[in-house]
Amino acid sequence: MAKTIIPIGPYHPLQEEPEFFTLTVEGERVVDIDVRIGYNHRGIEKLSEMKTFDQSTFVIERICGICSTSHPFAYTRAVEDIIPVEVPERAKYIRTIIAEGERIHSHLLWLGLAGHFLGYNTVYMWAWKLREEILDVMEILSGNRNNYAMFKPGGVRRDIKPEDIPGVIKKIDSIVPTLLMLKKAVMDDPVLHVRTKGIGILTKEDAINYSALGPTSRASGVARDVRKDSPYGAYDKVDWEMIVTQNGDVFDKVVVRILEMFESVKIMKYCLLNLPKGEIDLNLKDIPPGEGIGHIEAPRGETFHYVISDGTNRPVRHKVRAPTFMNLPTYKATVVGETISDATIILAAIDPCYCCTERMAVRNAKGRKLYSGEDLVRLSQEKTEKIRKGLK
Amino acid sequence: MAYVIYLIFYGFLLTAAIGLLASWIDRKVTARVQYRVGPPILQPLIDIVKLLGKETLVPRGASKIIFLTAPLVGLTSVMLVSTLLWVNNIDYGRGFLGDLIVVLYLLTIPSMSIIMGGFASGNPLASLGASREMKLVLSYELPFVLVAFVSVIKAGFSIRLGDILMSQAQNGVVVGSWSGILALIVAIMSVQAKLALVPFDIPEAETEIVSGPLIEYSGSGLAAYRLMKNMLLFTLPFFLMVLFMGGLRLDGVHFLYGVLKYIGLVALITVIRNTNPRVRIDQAVRFFWGPMTIIAILAVLLAFMGL
Numbered sequence: 001m002a003k004t005i006i007p008i009g010p011y012h013p014l015q016e017e018p019e020f021f022t023l024t025v026e027g028e029r030v031v032d033i034d035v036r037i038g039y040n041h042r043g044i045e046k047l048s049e050m051k052t053f054d055q056s057t058f059v060i061e062r063i064c065g066i067c068s069t070s071h072p073f074a075y076t077r078a079v080e081d082i083i084p085v086e087v088p089e090r091a092k093y094i095r096t097i098i099a100e101g102e103r104i105h106s107h108l109l110w111l112g113l114a115g116h117f118l119g120y121n122t123v124y125m126w127a128w129k130l131r132e133e134i135l136d137v138m139e140i141l142s143g144n145r146n147n148y149a150m151f152k153p154g155g156v157r158r159d160i161k162p163e164d165i166p167g168v169i170k171k172i173d174s175i176v177p178t179l180l181m182l183k184k185a186v187m188d189d190p191v192l193h194v195r196t197k198g199i200g201i202l203t204k205e206d207a208i209n210y211s212a213l214g215p216t217s218r219a220s221g222v223a224r225d226v227r228k229d230s231p232y233g234a235y236d237k238v239d240w241e242m243i244v245t246q247n248g249d250v251f252d253k254v255v256v257r258i259l260e261m262f263e264s265v266k267i268m269k270y271c272l273l274n275l276p277k278g279e280i281d282l283n284l285k286d287i288p289p290g291e292g293i294g295h296i297e298a299p300r301g302e303t304f305h306y307v308i309s310d311g312t313n314r315p316v317r318h319k320v321r322a323p324t325f326m327n328l329p330t331y332k333a334t335v336v337g338e339t340i341s342d343a344t345i346i347l348a349a350i351d352p353c354y355c356c357t358e359r360m361a362v363r364n365a366k367g368r369k370l371y372s373g374e375d376l377v378r379l380s381q382e383k384t385e386k387i388r389k390g391l392k
Numbered sequence: 393m394a395y396v397i398y399l400i401f402y403g404f405l406l407t408a409a410i411g412l413l414a415s416w417i418d419r420k421v422t423a424r425v426q427y428r429v430g431p432p433i434l435q436p437l438i439d440i441v442k443l444l445g446k447e448t449l450v451p452r453g454a455s456k457i458i459f460l461t462a463p464l465v466g467l468t469s470v471m472l473v474s475t476l477l478w479v480n481n482i483d484y485g486r487g488f489l490g491d492l493i494v495v496l497y498l499l500t501i502p503s504m505s506i507i508m509g510g511f512a513s514g515n516p517l518a519s520l521g522a523s524r525e526m527k528l529v530l531s532y533e534l535p536f537v538l539v540a541f542v543s544v545i546k547a548g549f550s551i552r553l554g555d556i557l558m559s560q561a562q563n564g565v566v567v568g569s570w571s572g573i574l575a576l577i578v579a580i581m582s583v584q585a586k587l588a589l590v591p592f593d594i595p596e597a598e599t600e601i602v603s604g605p606l607i608e609y610s611g612s613g614l615a616a617y618r619l620m621k622n623m624l625l626f627t628l629p630f631f632l633m634v635l636f637m638g639g640l641r642l643d644g645v646h647f648l649y650g651v652l653k654y655i656g657l658v659a660l661i662t663v664i665r666n667t668n669p670r671v672r673i674d675q676a677v678r679f680f681w682g683p684m685t686i687i688a689i690l691a692v693l694l695a696f697m698g699l
Contacts, residue, residue, distance in 0.1 A: 004516055012602070028520075028673065117599045119590050119670030125426035191591060191668050194675060340520070341672045344600050 003031065006340060008347070010039050017354040021331075021347065028339040033331055037354055048318040053079055053153050053287055056315065060305075061147050063320065064356045066109060069102045070298030071320065071356075072151035074305040077232060077294030079153040082287055082309050089234075089276040091155040096233040097271045098142060098150050099296070100264040104175070105134045106299035107257040107264075110351045111182070114254065117348045118195055123185070130178045137171050140164055155281030165272050172268055179265070183258050196251040200334040200346030203248055210330045213323045214301025215256045216350045220248035226297040233296075238270045250349045257351075287311070298323055300351050322356030395475075402482075403475030411622035412436040414658050418625065421662045436622060440615045448611030453514035462512060463609070463616035466505030469498045470623045477630050480553040481639045487554035492544065495553065495631065496537060502620055503529045503586065506595070509617075510605025521604020524673050525595035528585055531680035532592075536582035538688035539575035542566065543635040545695040557639045565638040571694035576636045578688045580657070583628045584664055585676070587621070591668040592676055629657035 009020035018039035024032040044063050048056045057072045064071060073095060080087065087095075108131040115123030135145045141160055142148035150156050186192060202212065207220035217224045223244045227235040243259040245252040289311040295304045301323030308317040327350040334346050371379070415436045423430030450456055473495050480487045503525055510522030544551055546566050547559040566572035585592035596604045606617060633639055633653050640650035671679070 004520075006516060006520065006601075115669070119593060119597060119599065120668065121422075121590075122426055122666045123669075125428060129427045189669075191671060195669055195671065339672060339674075341594070341597070341600055341670075 002026070008344075009036075019352070019354045023335075023340065023343060025340060028341070030335055030338055030340060030343055033335050033343075035328055035331060037328070037357055040354065045318050045320060049315055052313045053309075053315065056318070057151050057153070058149065060320075061149065061151075064322070064353055065146060066106050066353060067102060067298045067300065067303070067356070068147045069098050069151070070296055070303045071305070071322075073099055074294040074296045074298075074303045075307065075318075076151045076153045077296065078292045078305040078307040079287060079294070079309075079315075081292030081294055082290045082307065083284070084292070085154065085282060085284070087155050087282060088279045090159075090278045091280045092232075093234045093271045093275050094156045094160055094280065095151065096235060096238075097160070097268050098138070098148055098156075099233065100268045100271075101134060101138050101141070102148075103264045103299045104261050104268075105131050105138070106351075107261050108134065110257060110299075110348075111186070111254070114345065114348055117345050118192070120192070123182075126185075127182065130175070130182065133171060133175050133178070137168055140168055140171075152281070153287070154284035155279070157281075159280050160272075160275065165275070169269060169272055172265055172272075176262075176265060179258075179261055186254060186258065193251065195342075196254060196345065197249055198247075199250045199342045200338060200349055201247065201249045202330055202334050204246075206330065206333040207248065210333065211326050212301075212330050212350075213326050214297065214299070215253055215260065216301065216327045216330065218242065218244045219252040219256045221246040224302075226295055226302050230295070234271055235267070237274075238267050240267050250345055253349045287313070300324060300353060301327060320356075322353060324350070324353045324357040328352065328357065395479075398479055399471065399475050402478035403471045406478070407471070407474040407623050407626050408619060411619075411624070411626040412440075414625045414629075415622045417655075417658060418662045418665075421659070422666055425666050436618075440618055440622075443610075443615035443618065444612050446611040448613055449608075451513055451515065451608045454608065455512045455514070458508055458512035459608075460613060462505045462509035463613050463620065465508070466502040467616050467620045467623070469501035469505070470620050470627055473498045473631070474623065474627045476553070477627065477634055480557060480634065482642065484554040484558050487552050490551050491553050492540065492551045492556070496540060499586065499628070499631070500529060500533065502624060505620075506605045506617070509609065509613075510595075513605070513608035515608050517601045518605050518607050521595045521597075521601050521607070524601075525588075525605060527673050527677060528588075528592065528595060531677040532582040532585040532684075535578050535680055535684040535688040536586075538685070538692055539578045539582075540635060542571050542575040542691050542695045545692070546572070553634055557634060560638040561641070565636065567636045569694075570699045571691045572636055574687050574691035574694065576632065578684050578691065579632050579636065580660060580664075581684055582680075583632060584661060585680070586628055587624055587661070589661065589665040591664075591671045593670055594673050594676060597670055625658070625661075626654075629654055629661070632657060 004025050006023040006025050007020070008023060010018045020036040020039065022034040022036070023030050044059060048059050051059055057075060060071045060075045061068050108127050112124040112127030112131070115121065115127065138148060139145050141164070142150050142158060150158055202216065202220045204221045207217045207222045212220065212222065213224065221244060223242055225242045226232070228242050240263045243256050243263065245256055287309045289309055291306070291308045293304070293306050295302050303323060304321040306317070306319040307315045310316045330350065331347065335343050338346060416431065416433050419435070420430040450459055476487070476491055476495055480491070507522045507525050510518040510525065543556050543566050546569070547556040550556065560566060567576050588596050596606065606614065609617060630640070633650070637653050640654070641647060
């Protein structure tokens with residue numbers, strides 16, 4: 001049968017982000033896939049290196065609009081790792097509350113989008129409507145619906161007022177019945193089962209070999225969660241369960257995310273009820289020279305930040321690795337062999353976040369050579385020399 | 393002359409008006425179900441008028457004549473079907489022998505026009521959508537024709553729509569019997585697929601193949617397709633009413649019943665489309681050739697036995 005190329009992207013109603021998949025298909029069946037990212041490179045790492053340690057949190061927060069807390073969280077932990085220093089207990093609890101609230105809203109957002117990709121727009125709209133409740137909670141706690149601006153190296157910027165807590169807990173409790181309703185609607189729908197079960201299976205070996213992260217790996221039976229493996233914040237003080245399923249298909253990825261939201265509600269409530277008294281900020285003044293890493297479990301998996309300080313007030317190098325960067329390559333294992341109809345939901349099942357992941361690749365158009373970092377520095381220096389000579 | 397009036401007034405203007413209204417009801421109900429506000433009542437009309445004023449682009453690789461005439465072919469066939477249905481509902485005697493067959497044939501032409509337009513546009517996504525549409529037509533036509541046969545049996549083996557309506561007026565509606573109920577279930581599923589609505593919007597799946605066959609259409613071509621779809625939203629439920637529910641009688645309280653029957657059918661279609669995800673094309677084919685065909689055959693057998 002003749003092979004056809006079906007492009008998804010760079011602009012496509014599937015996901016409103018610039019990404020480009022080239023599906024090679026025979027009839028309806030996908031035989032090969034090529035993934036291109038890099039349409040939206042924003043140079044955030046460089047921007048962050050031009051700001052002070054305190055200002056960087058605001059830039060980093062804007063890497064992603066959905067998991068906007070996971071990046072500052074990992075970054076502040078990296079900076080604290082340079083000194084190294086432990087933040088006050090109260091700050092740890094507040095950080096945990098914010099991170100879990102974000103996980104709930106991120107998973108709800110994904111659930112809605114997954115419904116949309118399957119043509120189930122009612123689930124889409126309902127999930128997003130329910131998401132408003134958790135956004136309201138975040139607004140009470142942080143003053144913002146999104147991009148909470150709560151984190152700073154050494155603590156948090158804003159305290160949770162004791163008088164807010166009963167109202168917030170009531171609001172969180174009100175989310176649970178709607179979550180249960182959504183869980184029932186998704187897990188008992190026979191047509192959804194037909195569309196998602198046994199589709200896009202990521203086997204356990206593949207999940208390990210591709211180093212899949214977060215819900216993507218946990219749905220394949222790989223118990224991998226930074227919150228358990230190397231606890232940070234208040235996660236070691238709360239009693240919660242890591243959700244792991246075994247099948248690795250799209251349905252299991254849905255199940256993992258839905259059940260995780262209940263765990264997040266549990267963690268948030270525990271932290272709010274047992275919020276310790278004390279300082280919320282260490283008021284760090286100087287960051288000594290050195291390097292530090294920070295990694296946390298974002299809604300999509302492990303977010304990893306690496307920061308080098310030379311003793312000045314800004315980072316000399318700041319490296320970000322978002323979870324989607326590790327999850328994207330699993331497409332090779334999951335999409336190939338499936339049909340185009342299923343390809344869209346399989347692509348969406350890892351909850352990809354391209355703007356977190358964007359990398360820049362520079363190619364030499366003639367020799368098709370891919371430039372490395374050092375090459376680019378050398379090229380830029382040669383260009384500067386050329387300009388300097390031109391001036392003379 | 394009377395036929396021209398039927399064609400222009402009933403077949404086109406009235407059908408289009410009701411179809412646009414029905415599509416507004418569908419959109420509004422969908423919006424309310426989804427916590428949205430929904431469009432104002434004239435929005436479907438405004439959409440079409442706006443599209444008529446836009447530039448019509450023809451892609452470079454397209455076969456121009458087929459690409460531009462395909463929407464008109466579809467629109468015309470819907471008009472003809474609608475005219476035939478109106479003629480039979482207003483005046484039982486005016487139909488002709490075999491008009492049921494003509495209607496069944498004409499009802500496949502909108503799908504054919506979409507296939508034609510899709511392949512003519514020369515876009516890979518459009519041809520993918522067109523081939524999906526083709527598979528879908530092949531899957532739902534068999535049970536659809538089978539259940540139409542139930543009404544033929546009930547009307548004493550007459551293939552005149554007028555006779556089917558007459559016998560229902562005398563002996564009660566087809567859907568009042570067991571075979572009629574089964575037949576209506578199959579027919580509604582087929583209509584859902586004919587209208588390309590969820591769960592059978594496979595040929596136009598927005599998130600998979602970006603509207604499929606319609607991807608290259610713009611301006612008046614797209615307007616014609618939109619109008620065709622809106623008119624189908626009236627014509628197909630109306631056809632089901634004629635076959636199974638005694639049609640639309642214009643005298644007194646029967647007219648009210650007719651309107652209620654129509655609104656009920658549209659509401660059912662809207663509910664189905666809002667409570668299901670899209671299925672895959674192979675699942676759709678299996679669904680129509682498996683359970684739906686079996687139910688349709690069962691309905692025909694029951695009709696033979698007089699149930």
